[in-house]
Amino acid sequence: MSETTSAPAGAPPPPATSPLVVNIQYVKDLSFEVPNAPAVYAALRAQPAVAINLDVQVRRIQEGQDVFEVVLAIRAEATEPPQNGATGPVVFIAELAYGGVFTLNNIPADSVEPVLLVECPRLLFPFARNILADVTREGGFPPVLLQPVDFVSLWQTRRAQQQPTVGNA
Numbered sequence: 001m002s003e004t005t006s007a008p009a010g011a012p013p014p015p016a017t018s019p020l021v022v023n024i025q026y027v028k029d030l031s032f033e034v035p036n037a038p039a040v041y042a043a044l045r046a047q048p049a050v051a052i053n054l055d056v057q058v059r060r061i062q063e064g065q066d067v068f069e070v071v072l073a074i075r076a077e078a079t080e081p082p083q084n085g086a087t088g089p090v091v092f093i094a095e096l097a098y099g100g101v102f103t104l105n106n107i108p109a110d111s112v113e114p115v116l117l118v119e120c121p122r123l124l125f126p127f128a129r130n131i132l133a134d135v136t137r138e139g140g141f142p143p144v145l146l147q148p149v150d151f152v153s154l155w156q157t158r159r160a161q162q163q164p165t166v167g168n169a
Contacts, residue, residue, distance in 0.1 A: 020115060021103040025127060028071055029097040032135050035090050041140060048078035048091040050144055056154065058116045061101065070120040071099040072128045076136070076144050094135055094144065098128035117155040125149060 034040060053075040061067040074096045080088025102120050104112060125148075133143035 017105045019105050019107050020119060021105065022123060023067070023101040023103055025098070025100040025124060027096070027131065028099040029095070030131070030135065031095040032092065032139050034092045034139060040089075040091055044080065044091060046081045047142065049081055049088075050076055050078045052076050052144075052146065054146075054149060054154075056117055056121045056151070058120075066104040066107075068102050068104070068116055068120075069099055070102055070116055070124065071097050072121055072124050073097050074128060074132060074146070076132060078141065078144075092136065092139055092141060094132060094139075096128060096132055096135070098124055098131065100124050114152075114155060117158070118151045121149075121151050125151075 036043075055073040057071045057073060059069050061069055074094075076092075076094040078091040078093075080091055082088060100120060100123065102116070104115060107115055125146075129146045133145055137143040
């Protein structure tokens with residue numbers, strides 16, 4: 001007696017495997033501090049100036065497998081508005097590392113980097129944006145609402161910085 005693994009005639013084909021699978025998303029690290037509390041709440045007279053720094057970090061989970069951790073690292077540092085040309089004191093610092101574990105299935109080698117540095121962060125960004133807004137609002141300040149990020153441009157800039165300059169000897 002032989003066993004067959006083919007589908008019966010007329011049966012739908014097996015579902016295709018998605019090229020990008022989000023296994024899990026999570027807060028890897030979250031920090032919020034108000035160095036001059038409680039005085040800053042009484043002294044702050046205007047909307048603080050917020051500087052945002054965003055980075056994408058990627059690492060392979062296990063050698064030989066197409067499973068990767070992608071982390072959006074966001075730092076928001078708010079300072080009191082400048083007075084007399086000098087930057088004001090720090091109002092708050094929020095740091096968030098929001099990660100996801102992604103499995104890549106049958107993605108061509110030349111597409112792996114843009115998928116990891118563009119598509120994966122694009123999927124993580126709305127969740128990280130909400131967490132940062134919630135944390136700053138719960139900290140007693142107006143929520144920090146990140147504007148949409150052009151991850152394609154960030155990836156292209158990163159690639160340009162990594163390539164050695166030709167002709168400069």
